[in-house]
Amino acid sequence: MxxxxxxxxxxxxxxxxxxxxxxxxxxxxxxxxxxxxxxxxxxxxxxxxxxxxxxxxxxxxxxxxxxxxxxxxxxxxxxxxxxxxxxxxxxxxxxxxxxxxxxxxxxxxxxxxxxxxxxxxxxxxxxxxxxxxxxxxxxxxxxxxxxxxxxxxxxxxxxxxxxxxxxxxxxxxxxxxxxxxxxxxxxxxxxxxxxxxxxxxxxxxxxxxxxxxxxxxxxxxxxxxxxxxxxxGHDVRTDMLTQTRKASRSVLRAERLSGVSFKDISFDLHAGEVLGVTGLLGDGRSELFLSIFGAGEPYSGDLYLEGKPFRLKGSARAGDYGIAYLPRNRKENGIIKDMSAIENGSIVVWPRISRFGFIDKQKQRAMFDEQVKSLRIKMSKPTDMITSLSGGNQQKVVLAKWLSSSPNALILDNPTQGVDVGAKEEIYDIIMNLARQGVAIALLSSETQEIIRVCDRALVMYHGRIAGEVAGETMQEQTIMRLATGDGVL
Ligand SMILES: Nc1ncnc2c1ncn2[C@@H]1O[C@H](COP(=O)(O)OP(=O)(O)OP(=O)(O)O)[C@@H](O)[C@H]1O
Ligand SMILES: [Mg+2]
Known part of the structure; x- marks a missing residue:
């Protein structure tokens, strides 16, 4: 060419x-x-x-x-x-x-x-x-x-x-x-x-x-x-981002959840922690969290939010519970194709930025501009159709929308999929900041390196079950791979 x-x-x-x-x-x-x-x-x-x-x-x-x-x-x-x-x-x-x-x-x-x-x-x-x-x-x-x-x-x-x-x-x-x-x-x-x-x-x-x-x-x-x-155009850092955090209260607790794609899942997600969830194709992690969010397959077992039993039916009410969820397959589930970038980016905060049913355009613009800056979203103008943005920039818009919803628990399914090295760091910074502010974060990822760099501990899944948990010393590529391939328990 x-x-x-x-x-x-x-x-x-x-x-x-x-x-x-x-x-x-x-x-x-x-x-x-x-x-x-x-x-x-x-x-x-x-x-x-x-x-x-x-x-x-x-x-x-x-x-x-x-x-x-x-x-x-x-x-x-x-x-x-x-x-x-x-x-x-x-x-x-x-x-x-x-x-x-x-x-x-x-x-x-x-x-x-x-x-x-x-x-x-x-x-x-x-x-x-x-x-x-x-x-x-x-x-x-x-x-x-x-x-x-x-x-x-x-x-x-x-x-x-x-x-x-x-x-x-x-x-x-x-x-x-x-x-x-x-x-x-x-x-x-x-x-x-x-x-x-x-x-x-x-x-x-x-x-x-x-x-x-x-x-x-x-x-x-x-x-x-x-x-x-x-x-x-400049150096990109690669240092470890995790820090030992003090044990804190459980925000989200799952007890013996079983559906079609996952079996007998129990865990606690604590305030201020970044809990990794990883595994290979068919591990069931996305299905599990989609169900928890009320948008997946039916399941048995119990869920507790801040100690109280709860169950979401349909994700529409998830916001009321303070749970935000960034879906994995954002091309299909995350963007609304015939809306602009700014509309896509602020859709979950509409209640907060509208008065008497009308959107406060200035507030919306200010919030979105902030996100555009911190995530370095590249586009001509916010009113551009979302589909005219490059693939990675579309991902960032979807991420922006959930980050601005100020959740108590945040489920991120492959948040850095398709974003460039620089923006990855920005996203990690945002995750770390939210954790410091006490948000409980579940980070679903297939990239072992990402899990190791960002998460305090991680659940490794294999064929729908938790094969093991890694943290500290055991938080290594080899251990994670062994668990993910169903090769023995710790
Ligand atoms: N159909 C289109 N209409 C208007 N602008 C477009 C269109 N397609 C691409 N662009 C613009 O062209 C630029 C380059 O986009 P392109 O999709 O080639 O990026 P990329 O390098 O593939 O990025 P990514 O890593 O995010 O996939 C972007 O600024 C994008 O907004
Ligand atoms: Mg591209």
Whole structure:
């Protein structure tokens, strides 16, 4: 890609960006939220058209009228936004737009099913190809997206944050596939905010900052800290954030909670603590907390809030109880697509900022501006539609909304998913501050490093049960992994 420029109205998103991908390499495309990564790849994927500059494949200039043209030129795109059709099965999604037909022209369902199964076997993923996509967890949806791209026999594969909702073992499998493809000469663009992964898998990197290329080179010889510095323009800290806190009263107490996806769960969440909850795919942590929040599967057992029995039916009243919940799958559950950024950001505080049913626009604006500043949300103006923000910035808006609701208990499911290294630190600071103010925080995360850095203690789940608790000395990657894989108890 040569001297690519692209603007949205007055917003110059890409300014003469050069990007060169070789066959047989994994090339990491890095940059802060809103730097222009997805925009650049949307041009290669035929989703957007550049204002100027050239795209060349194998040295020949190409011009794509749409994603179909790009696919025909051998470019497969795994989008940051999940792009599956909920009302179709897994295998129907895999073959969407390139269905296999029999010689009579009818759909060759048995063959499509068999090829889907073979793909999942190769990926070592136990997923039934006949499942409806609607019922799949975000991680499985991501796996289906990856499988779909793998099946197109593309020579270029764009992976826009393919691992955000995957856990270690699945990521390893995806990496193994990527290495196989690389050996076959496929060029892979890998976009990720997880710099450790980048170091592990990529051969070369290119860093965008504010729509310009600021660094490019071989990954061998740079550290994650170097990459972070290229992205944000200054050093990013990596120190431990936890501090030993005094034991305090229980804010939320769960006794023997059992549902379909979780069994016999008991724990206390104390005021002022950050309790980590982690595990691998299928561990049931998201389902558990969704149920506690009154928006998940039915369950038996008892819940206590400040010592009093309570149970939420429907999340609408959660605010009255002072419980806030940041959902994991924010693309689907967190944003209201036809509302602006500021409306999305202040929806849970509407009662506090309205008088006689009217929203106090000034108050709303002041509160939102504050959040925009502290989370460094990048957008043109607050009244922009939420969907025009970059993926990571949309995440920050959703986070802003829950942070401003001043809860007693805060449940955060993967709060830093898809946000850049700098903003991650801001989010950790906010979590730490809230904990110091006495808020009880449950931090659900699949990133072991995050759990270790931020949490005072952590529950490790395995197949819906608490496999063990780690704290202090036992708060280590190895111990957590052992518990998460069901490999013995402490
Ligand atoms: N359709 C659009 N309309 C208006 N502005 C847009 C549109 N798409 C992207 N932008 C703007 O372009 C800029 C770059 O966005 P882009 O999605 O490329 O960022 P990114 O590097 O992928 O970030 P992230 O890490 O958050 O995914 C952002 O400021 C965003 O608001
Ligand atoms: Mg993006």
């Amino acid at each position: 040569r001297a690519i420029t692209k603007s949205f109205d007055s917003n110059n998103v890409l300014r003469k960006v050069d990007f060169r991908l070789s066959g047989g390499e994994i090339h990491a495309l890095l940059g802060e939220n809103g730097a222009g990564k997805s925009t650049l790849m949307n041009i290669l994927g035929g989703v957007l058209r550049q204002d100027s500059g050239d795209v060349l494949i194998n040295g020949k200039p190409v011009s794509f009228a749409g994603p179909k043209d790009s696919l025909a030129a051998g470019v497969a795109f795994i989008h940051q936004e999940l792009n599956l059709i909920n009302d179709l099965t897994v295998y129907e999604n895999l073959f969407l737009g390139r269905e296999i037909r029999t010689r009579f022209g009818t759909l060759d369902t048995p063959r499509m099913r068999a090829e889907s199964r073979r793909m999942f076997e190769r990926m070592n993923i136990g997923l039934d190809e006949n499942t409806m996509v609607r019922g799949l967890d975000a991680s499985y949806k991501q796996i289906v997206e990856i499988a779909r791209a793998m099946m197109t026999n593309a020579s270029i594969i764009i992976m826009d944050e393919p691992t955000t909702s995957l856990t270690e073992p699945e990521i390893e499998r995806v990496f193994a596939m990527m290495r196989t493809l690389r050996a076959q000469g496929v060029g892979i663009v890998f976009i990720s905010h997880k710099l450790r992964e980048v170091i592990q898998i990529a051969d070369r990197y290119t860093v965008l900052r504010d729509g310009e290329t600021v660094a490019t080179g071989q990954v061998a010889g740079v550290t994650a800290a170097d990459l972070a510095r290229f992205m944000v």
